[in-house]
Amino acid sequence: MNIFADIRALVLDNLAVMTSEGLLPAGLSFDNVTVEPPRDAAHGDMATNAAMVLAKPAKMKPRDIAEALAARLTADDRIAGAEVAGPGFLNLRIETRVWQGLIGAVLAEGTAYGRSDLGHGMKVNVEYVSANPTGPLHVGHTRGAVFGDALASLLDYSGHDVTREYYINDGGAQVDVLARSVYLRYLEALGAEVDFPDGTYPGEYLIEVGKTLAEEIGDRYVDQPESVWLAELREYATGKMMALIREDLAALGVKMDVFFSEKSLYGTGKIEDAIEHLRAKGLIYRGVLEPPKGKTPEDWEPREQTLFKSTDHGDDVDRPIMKSDGSWTYFAPDIAYHYDKITRGFDELIDIFGADHGGYVKRMKAAVSALSEGKVPVDIKLTQLVKLWKNGEPFKMSKRAGNFVTLRDVVDQVGPDVTRFVMLTRKNDAPLDFDFDKVLEQSRENPVFYVQYANARVMSVMRKATEAGIAVDDATLRAADLGLIGHDAELTVAKKLAEWPRLVETAARAHEPHRIAFYLNELASDFHALWNRGNDVVELRFVQEGDAATSQAKMALARAVSVVISAGLGILGVTPAQEMR
Template identity: 75%
Template sequence: MNLFSDIRGLVIEALAKLEAAGTLPGDLDTRNVAVELPRDPLHGDMATNAAMVLAKPAKMKPRDIADVLAAKLAEDPRIASAEVAGPGFLNLRLNPTVWQGLVPAILSAGRDFGRSDMGKGQRINVEFVSANPTGPMHVGHTRGAVVGDALSSLLDFAGYDVTREYYINDGGAQVDVLARSTYLRYLEAHGQDVEFPEGTYPGDYLIEVGEALKAKVGDAYLDEPEEVWLEEVRDFATGKMMDLIREDLAQLGVKMDVFFSEKSLYGTGRIEAAIESLRGKGLIYRGTLEPPKGKLPDDWEPREQTLFKSTEHGDDVDRPIMKSDGAWTYFAPDIAYHFDKVQRGYDQLIDIFGADHGGYVKRMKAAVSALSDGKTPLDIKLIQLVKLYKNGEPFKMSKRAGTFVTLRDVVEQVGADVTRFIMLTRKNDASLDFDFAKALEQSNENPVYYVQYGHARICSILRKAAEAGIAVDDATLGGADMSKIDHEAELSLVRKMADWPRQVEIAAKANEPHRVATYLIELVSEFSTFYNRGNKEEALRMIQDDAATSQPKIALARAVAVVISAGLGILGVTPVEEMR
């Protein structure tokens, strides 16, 4: 049940009746007609821009349209009043029975309240994490993993068919470095003293991998040249790293649908096929790029390269896809990978990259636009850095990885639920401060504790009501006399819950799951204010002397818990029933 959608439908229906009556010209395009919250809550429950957006095509003054539309809407029993404001905005107040009816609707829908069919089953591929398989995931990957997983859940909730995908970067030089680093640990497992040259991976996590390699091949690779063991050790080590990464993701509650190997693109003709697709569109040519802006690198020289004409699809400059020696650039397999996704028939692609990929956004969007003839949109979300603190001071934990704080370090310190919620308290393109002391603090200053406590408080109310002999199952609560929900504080709380389905669609359209966390904090704040008023005003107390008076109020609280639970479900956070 989406009241905003329902009232918008009422507005569209009223406009159609005015067209049929000849009051408005026919065939008006109403796609941009919206029903939203008014800028000032004192102006009403909802507002519509219908008169403003239809004035020009109707060749009428906005206020004239608003006047006749207000009169028509006032005929519906759901509308208590329709008032014209300013040049033609229309503010609506709903009959209290509309708000009262929302409570049993929420209890009936359960955690599906707010679920939308907006996506209409369109297929969306969300690629996220995609960390190099050279070690455990670090705290930066953690935020990307949480954002990607929560976004996938949000889009699913909004009616899309979502695929979670991890692109394994196992085709570049970094996996050769991994193989050489593993080989050093293999030698170490045989009792040899080793030194890690600059550029290798010295983290302790490779000790077990070196020992596992020894267990598998014995001394077969001792004193052998690199060409004998490099390929097999690379595959072995990459497999072990992906096992480690899967374990890290599982600790965070993330499960991928697809793991796609970059290596599978090489030697299979798939890169060539993608480039030929672009060539067939006249977008591949031989040319020389202009020198980079600013100070020239000492080794820069103009040279002819094979280039992708990405400027025809919104990029700033054309991009090389083949080096002068005939080898592919890093961009070429990425083009092929996205070509594969386009060919799999997705209606939309979403990539979640680290902040250091900012320069990659335009070229990747250009490639997908060219490969799909502009039919497959690509949205790229950049994940800004996470700064770790404890009691306000920069915090460094033990670094098993050798050079960075791992995902596992963070989750073991504060738990997956706390990690996930805090990672979603800010928009992805804003940096985030993660204070371990505040994350574990049981106070209203801690957003995850605040929301969890709100849910637990409602569960406590239900337990106390049951102990008092009041039936609190959803069926009984849903059948209570909701006309007794008539205090302005109660109706205000219902209005906040009514906004949940709208917020789901807004967040899904923008691909911004942090909006869910923001809404939950606001909802719990509204409930806390209401609950605290009940300590002073007897009429607002949820447990009264008789069940008939108590049950509608308890139903209101239970509906809040349902919405909190639905929102936390999208974020991948478990709602708690009791704080410990």
């Protein structure tokens, strides 16, 4: 059930009738007509922009359209009133029985309430985390992992066919550095004194890897040149790091469908195929780039390079794909990787990058546009930095990691549920402060607690009702007399529940799972307000002594709140609290 969609359909039907009657000119597009909650609840239950968006193309005054539409809408038995405001805004009031009926619909649909077929089974690839396999995941990866995973769940909930994917950057020089760092820990495990030169990884997480290697091969590589052990240690170290990363992701509740290796693109012809695909379109050429804008570096000199004509697809400059020594630039395998995604039949690609990849967005969009002939959209989301605080001070670095705070540091401090929810309390491209003290507070200011407390309160009052001998199983609550729900505070909660299906679709279209967290906080606020009113107004209490029928109607509302909170938390990857301790 989606009341906002139903009323929008009613508005569109009446606009069509007005067109057939000659009150509106033929050929108008109604695509931009919306029905949504008004900014001020005092103005009504819903508002439509129909008159405002149609006035100009219809060459009519918006108020004239609004008044004619209002007269028709009030003929529907769901509409209690339609009021034209200002130049042509149309505010609607919905009959109380509609909100009462919604409570029953939520209970009848259960976890399906709010789900939609918005995506129509569209195949979407969401690539996220994709950290270099050189160590444990850090807090920046944590935010990207939570955002990507919640977005994937949101898209799945709204009818998309989603693949969660991790791109293993195991084809570059950083993996050579990892292998050399593991070699040093290997020598250390055999009793040698070692120094970690600049550019290596000194984190303690490699100590155990070095020990394990020493136990497995003994002194086989001692005093051996790099040419003997580098290739094997690349494989060995990468495998160990990916096992560590998988454990980190599991601790956060993230499970990938696909781990795609960059290395699999080399020596297989996949990079060459992708570049030839672009060459056939006339997008690969030999040329000389202009010097960088602003102050030109002293060592800059013009040189002929193999370039991708990315400016044909919206980029600022063309991009090199091959180095002067004939090897590929880092951009070439990324082109090939996205070409592989396209050939796998995805209808849309979503990449979750860290804030430091801002300069990479236009070139990657240009590549996907060229590779797919504009048929496959790619949305690249950047996750901004996370600032960690504890005891009023910046959180210290992790010895285990060497120079950063790990995902495990965060999860071990506050748990996966708190970590995930807090990471979604800001839009992905806004900086986030993560205060270890505040996220564990049991207060209104802590959104994690506030939402979880609402669900725990529902579970608590259901237990209380059961102890009082009142049946509160779902079947009984679905059959409750919901006409007994009528107080403004109760209807406010029901109206917020009505927004859930619309909110899901809005968030899915915008690729913004943080909207789910915001909505849950608003729903919790309305529920807590109703609960607190019950302290003063006896008839608002959920359990009415000696009146099972009224209690069950009120419990139906509470249970509906729990259904929606549980669905929303499920999208965020958070387990609903059954009780607060």
